[in-house]
Each structure stands twice: as C-alpha cells, then as structure tokens.
Amino acid sequence: MTNFDIVPNRRNSNSIKWLRYPKDVLPMWVADMDFPAPKPILTALHKAADHGVFGYEMPTPALKETVAARMDNLYGWKIKPEAVVAVTGIVSGFSVAARIACTPERGMLVQTPVYNEFHEVKNNIGIPQLDAPLIKHVDGNILSYEIDWDNFETQVKKAGMFLLCNPHNPLGIIFSRKELLKMAKICIQNNVLIVSDEIHSELLLDGNSFTPLAKLSAEIARHTITLIAPSKTFNVPGLFCGFAIITDKDLRERYEQEVNHLRMHVSSAGLIAAETAFSGQCDSWLKELRHYLTGNRDFLVEYVAENMPNVRLTIPDATYLGWLDFTQTGIVGSPYEFFLQNAKVAVSEGRIFGEGGEGHIRLNFGTSHKLLEQGLERMRKALRSL
Numbered sequence: 001m002t003n004f005d006i007v008p009n010r011r012n013s014n015s016i017k018w019l020r021y022p023k024d025v026l027p028m029w030v031a032d033m034d035f036p037a038p039k040p041i042l043t044a045l046h047k048a049a050d051h052g053v054f055g056y057e058m059p060t061p062a063l064k065e066t067v068a069a070r071m072d073n074l075y076g077w078k079i080k081p082e083a084v085v086a087v088t089g090i091v092s093g094f095s096v097a098a099r100i101a102c103t104p105e106r107g108m109l110v111q112t113p114v115y116n117e118f119h120e121v122k123n124n125i126g127i128p129q130l131d132a133p134l135i136k137h138v139d140g141n142i143l144s145y146e147i148d149w150d151n152f153e154t155q156v157k158k159a160g161m162f163l164l165c166n167p168h169n170p171l172g173i174i175f176s177r178k179e180l181l182k183m184a185k186i187c188i189q190n191n192v193l194i195v196s197d198e199i200h201s202e203l204l205l206d207g208n209s210f211t212p213l214a215k216l217s218a219e220i221a222r223h224t225i226t227l228i229a230p231s232k233t234f235n236v237p238g239l240f241c242g243f244a245i246i247t248d249k250d251l252r253e254r255y256e257q258e259v260n261h262l263r264m265h266v267s268s269a270g271l272i273a274a275e276t277a278f279s280g281q282c283d284s285w286l287k288e289l290r291h292y293l294t295g296n297r298d299f300l301v302e303y304v305a306e307n308m309p310n311v312r313l314t315i316p317d318a319t320y321l322g323w324l325d326f327t328q329t330g331i332v333g334s335p336y337e338f339f340l341q342n343a344k345v346a347v348s349e350g351r352i353f354g355e356g357g358e359g360h361i362r363l364n365f366g367t368s369h370k371l372l373e374q375g376l377e378r379m380r381k382a383l384r385s386l
C-alpha cells in the first residue's frame with residue numbers, strides 16, 4: 001500500500017510548482033502531483049543510473065508494442081505498434097499537429113475554458129484560434145458545462161484542426177460517447193483534423209471509465225491524432241515523453257516528418273519511465289492513487305459547500321483539478337491575486353484558460369489530504385475577511 005499522506009519536501013528540488021512563489025505560499029497551481037512516482041519506475045531509473053551511460057536512445061519497437069498493448073488492455077483498442085510516434089510531450093505533440101493541419105486561413109478550434117497551453121499555439125505557429133466556449137450551468141453550488149453545438153458547427157468551418165481535451169482540463173469532464181461521435185462527425189464532414197489530447201485519460205475518479213475517441217470507429221481513427229502520455233498518471237511530467245497514435249499512414253508520415261524536422265528527441269529517462277509505466281507494473285499503485293484522489297475531490301466539494309458561501313465548483317470525473325467560481329463572492333478583480341495576497345495560496349488564474357475563465361480559478365488537489373485541507377483553510381479565512 002502506498003501512503004499518499006506522506007509527501008516529500010519539494011522545495012529542495014528544481015520544482016516549478018514549489019519554487020515560483022515565496023516560501024510562505026502554498027502552491028496549488030501547475031499540474032503535477034506532490035507524490036513520488038511508483039516504485040517500479042524508480043527502480044528502472046535507478047538501474048539506468050547504475051548502468052551509468054546516458055547516451056542517445058530511441059523509442060524501440062518493444063516500447064511501441066508496450067503502448068499498443070496498453071491500448072488493447074485498457075480499451076480493447078487494437079492498434080499496430082507502428083501507429084505509435086514518440087513525442088517530447090503532449091504540448092509539443094499538438095503543436096506539431098497544428099503545424100501540419102492549420103494555415104493562416106484555417107485555424108485551430110478549442111472549447112474554452114481550456115488548458116492554457118492550447119492558447120499559446122496560435123502565436124507560436126501563426127494561426128488563428130477559434131473558440132467554441134462551453135455553456136456553463138449552475139445547480140446550487142455545482143457547475144456543469146455542455147457543448148454549444150451551433151457555435152461548434154459555425155467555428156469548425158473555419159478550422160484546419162480541432163484540439164479536443166478529453167478528459168477536459170480544467171473542467172474534469174469525460175465527454176460521453178454520444179458527444180464524441182457528434183463532434184467527430186461534424187469535424188469529418190468539414191474535413192477538419194481531430195487532435196484528441198487524452199493525457200488525463202487514466203486519472204479517472206470514482207469508478208468512471210474512458211474510451212479513446214479514435215476507438216469509436218475506423219473512420220474517426222483515420223481523421224484523428226490521439227495524444228497520450230504516462231506523465232500525468234504516474235507523475236513523471238518532468239521526464240518529457242508522450243505518444244501520438246496515428247493509424248492513417250499518410251497522416252502519420254507527415255507528422256513524423258515534422259517531428260524529425262524539429263529534432264524532437266525524447267530523453268532516455270523518459271523512455272524508461274514510459275516503458276515501465278505502460279507495462280502494467282504500476283497499475284496497483286494507480287488504483288490506490290485514483291482512490292486517494294477521489295477522496296481529495298470529495299473533500300474539496302464538501303469543504304466548499306460547507307465553508308465557502310457563494311463559491312461554485314465542478315465535480316470532476318477525472319484529473320486532479322478543481323474548477324472554482326468566485327464571481328458571486330464579492331472578490332474584486334482576480335481571485336487568483338486575492339488568494340495569493342490574502343491566503344498565501346497560489347492557484348491557477350482562471351483567465352489563462354480563455355473565455356469563461358474570468359472570476360474562476362483552477363485548484364490542483366494532487367497532493368496530500370493535509371496540504372489540501374491547509375490550502376482550503378487558508379482560502380476560507382481569506383474569504384471571511386471580505
């Protein structure tokens with residue numbers, strides 16, 4: 001059994017999360033967890049360190065077979081190992097896709113509020129971004145979001161690529177089969193490439209299940225690039241290794257050519273971690289992690305309901321990210337600034353997620369129960385002073 005209540009001191013590492021703010025600030029922002037990676041990954045990395053040579057390495061056929069086998073084991077999705085392309089990360093993975101699918105005339109469609117890095121692509125690549133904001137609903141203090149189909153259909157006509165975030169960061173939504181089929185149909189009808197960022201697909205809360213979009217039909221698979229990685233699930237994002245699964249040969253060749261042009265070589269440590277993570281050796285750890293994160297999610301939801309009047313939030317089905325709405329609380333200006341100044345808690349500023357993010361924050365609950373409670377206590381006290 002892993003004791004997720006014990007988290008190491010990360011201030012003595014190079015952690016972005018723990019070093020960006022002064023020591024009296026509790027960081028609950030960037031999406032990595034405070035837990036050590038599972039034992040089998042650490043053992044494999046120790047072994048590599050004992051070997052001592054960190055030369056150039058490559059994604060071997062065996063690694064691609066491991067990735068393909070995991071898709072089969074988890075979802076019954078049968079892909080050929082050659083459909084797997086190693087990438088340095090998922091952000092670079094979707095940026096490469098935008099380079100091959102978008103032009104200054106045909107931009108990239110996203111569903112806001114959505115992961116901040118999605119919003120960087122337009123300037124990095126020099127393409128327009130098309131927003132199809134999700135419609136927010138409020139029931140008591142619980143938020144939910146749904147797709148605005150009319151807007152989606154209008155925007156898709158101007159797009160070269162649709163970047164789907166499923167499960168969704170920061171909203172924690174797992175889109176239904178019906179929604180996925182409809183989004184895919186509209187994209188295919190309009191000749192728009194679908195890039196499905198499924199980095200959070202194994203971070204399922206409760207007993208939720210997940211199906212990769214491209215598994216839904218061979219036709220959808222032909223029009224889709226699926227992006228997955230062990231990095232969020234097994235907490236090894238600093239090792240930078242992800243995978244694009246591309247079943248269509250022509251599309252894959254164009255993608256691989258761009259990956260090669262950009263010299264996107266994956267680090268040897270990233271390859272080792274990915275092989276171990278996807279081999280199944282860490283699955284019992286993952287089961288325990290999901291249970292722990294579900295407990296943290298439930299605690300967050302209950303805590304907010306009981307202690308933070310007028311604060312609304314989502315109940316995420318996946319991820320370790322909460323999405324909280326402070327628009328009814330009387331905070332003047334950005335709640336991110338408010339909590340940084342008054343609670344000494346660093347969360348993620350809602351505005352960086354695009355339209356619909358103003359007045360909201362994203363809170364990372366991928367930490368010990370104790371630190372989560374400490375952060376929420378600080379926030380509660382700051383709200384009381386309003």
Ligand SMILES: Cc1ncc(COP(=O)(O)O)c(C=O)c1O
Binds near residue numbers: 090165169199229
């Ligand atoms: C939806 C999503 N995609 C991609 C990433 C980051 O991917 P990488 O670190 O592999 O570039 C994150 C990290 O939070 C994310 O939430």
